[in-house]
Amino acid sequence: MASITSLGVGSGLDLTGLLDQLREAEQQKLVPIQQQVESEQAKISAYGQLKGGLSQLQTAASALNNAELYESLTTSVDGDGVRAVTSNDAQPGQYDVAVERLATAGSLATERVAAPDEAIIDGDTELVFAFSDGEMDSIAIAEGSSLENIRDAINAESDGRLNASIINDGEGYRLSVNATETGADASIQSTNFSDILADGVVTSDTQVVQAGQDALVNVNGIDIVSSSNQIEGAIQGVTLDLNEANTSNTITVAQDSQAISEGVKAFVEAFNTLKGTIGDLTAFDAASGQAGQLNGDSATRAVESSLRGVLSGMVDGGDLQVLSDVGISLQVDGTLSLDESVLDSAIANQPDDLANFFAGSDSKSGMAGQVNEAIGQMLNDSGAVQNAISGSERRVESFGDRLSRTEVRIEETVERYRTQFAQLDTLMSQMNSTSNYLTQQLAGLNQQQTQS
Template sequence: MATISSLGIGSGLDLNGLLDQLRSAERQKLQPIAQQKAQQEAKISAYGRLKAGVDKLQSAAQSLNDTALYQKLTASVQGDGMSASASDKASPGRYDVTVTSIATAGTLATTRVDSLETGLTDAGATLDLAFGDGSTHQVALDAGSTLEDIRDAINADEAAGVDASIINDGAGYRLVLSSRETGVDAGITGMTFAGLSTGVTLGEDAATARAGKDASLTINGIDITSATNTVEEAIQGVTLTLTPEAEGNTLSLTVARDKGSVKEAVNKWVAAYNELQSTIGRMIKPGVDGASSGELIGDRTVRTLESRMVRDLTSSVPGGDYTQLSDLGIALNKEGRLEVDEETLDAAIADSPASVASFFAGESDETGMAGQFSATLEQILDDKGMIGNAIEGAESRVESLNDRYTRMEASVERTIERYRKQFSQLDGMIAQMNQTSSYLIQQFDMMNAQLGRNNR
């Protein structure tokens, strides 16, 4: 059988071109399937974006449903040199904090040595350190250790309790020890070398001793000491952090309800809802002036989602001073977006924080408005929920369309193969007819020539 490249040689017809046209015409049957598949894939993508928006909204609703949000406290300081933070164990109140001194680390230096190259120790040498709490620590030193080697041995010892460095005082070199922690107890108070090389005199220089100090302050007239500048639990649930600028100052500390966190959580939830509505709006927008319509126009999943959310937003929450979102200045506008009356919301948070907490969080996970709203979205987001089922259905349709496309494509190829065989037969027939025609013409020409000779 002749191949496509040889079609038309025998007949002189453009059978290859005609076969290509027939192929294009047959493949038009695939376009509706491809379009349906593209629509379903677009739906899957849209469902994914919808799910992401619902997930973000549920996360914001869960934050509003957390009772800890309404128990948060904030600590503010007036004055320089101190910062403060409050945990949920703190209580609202005002405090005057007078800082006499901050906590410092103890320091102590050795007598000087002339050179950093000189070996200072014999085998078995040690350095004994003493601290303000009466504890001691021994650092082992290698034979022939220089001042730098001694420094490195101290710094490599995690239990030494001090950091070591070297200072050149202009006449020689000194080893300087600084306590790793502040406070009287952790402060370095003495050091003694044992096993020094013959002729080496190295020891502590008492004149350089600077004892570690505890922070000293008063809170509402009550004396407080702290080994560190992070003063914890002097006020229950409150942590104070002191810096040198605080010394000699009286600062005002206020611990109060964190109204800003509640409002921030409300606004975050409102923004997530409005963002989801914008996403849905694009998905269900009808095509106008040639523009394509949204991927989920007329989709039942979207309609159900919107109706359930509106139901929760407009339902009453019994048992509290606030029973409707509108009581807090939050309402749906004509476009289906949430709007916040900042003045009304601020007043509610400031005047009735417990009522605001009761409205959003309730007494259990699903009794408040935010809890009910979050539970609704959780059902929708479940693997077997509306969105999951919609995605699964669309994926199943894509798989079915893929099968149809494959079968149709195979049918098209079989049809083209049949045309190819028919064209090959046609090409052969026309070629044979052309040969017969040429032979007959040749015979007629010979007969005419013979008759002409006979008539002379």
């Protein structure tokens, strides 16, 4: 008898459907394992949110832990004649700055020649410029050079000290040479231009020299002369850029209270954002029975406890010792509230104490430093958050292995069912064949008896 290739063919039973139902029933064993995997993956994602909130708070704390924040200054200028830029060396104060004269660069225009592109040099020669503070290296002028060639040689070989161009004054062409540096000492006094011209070159008029001048400013009644319109050192830590002569200006250098205030606000907002994230992750809805991914999580409780302990602590070394002294209070719901009027008063009246409170004498002694250190310990490789993440990752891996083993066992069980069903199908097919044979034989005997 041929073997059965499709279940149910021999028996007439729906063994394939029955096998599928048994497979589905066996696969239900995977559901709780998959749910455990999903639960741990959701925890890992939740830990990621917690880690992100802690990192943002750490960033805000690091900004407050920088002593330079409390030394930063802002500069305002009343007037259009000067701009001011401060450095860390500047000191708060107000300065009256009168710009009486701007620094200018000297210039020289040569005698006129008839055309800019005609040769005016006979033989190689050298062009020399004399300055108020001495001479510069001579400039090589090639035989047959025109006014244009001389211009190009000056621009190429003056080491950036001169800028040459050609002007047409309506009666002829002149070489116009400007010093690139301002101030009286950088003025061009003369040149040997007319002495190097070839015989027969006709010139008209004389050289026109315009001397450069130094800038003159008066700062709080003191005259200051500068060869440049950018003046450093007239006011400690302040660089002045002069824009307009004959102007009166007032420069005010003050502590940058806005930067400090914004830093404190950012810290409070970052903490409250973190608190809101933790609240969402640990929430429990009694009506629906739904719980956040980190509800009851020990690592999250440790994070909250550590931060609460730091923020409730004291800072030594100044009159401002606790958060409430700078206008920050811990609310009943665990968030922080900022009284800006108290903070503004501390910024204006106790800047050194405020700097000591947040930044301390070293990177770990101030309130911001303590918060930064606490978060660093939570997030490092052996910290509570990273340990929790690593634990969930190990459980996901373990559940994955268990899932694979269970899937293998399910397939083995289904194959065993398949073999048993095939054997049943074959047996029933044989029994049906035997039954049919016996039925035929009995029918033949009955027929013989009837005929006899």
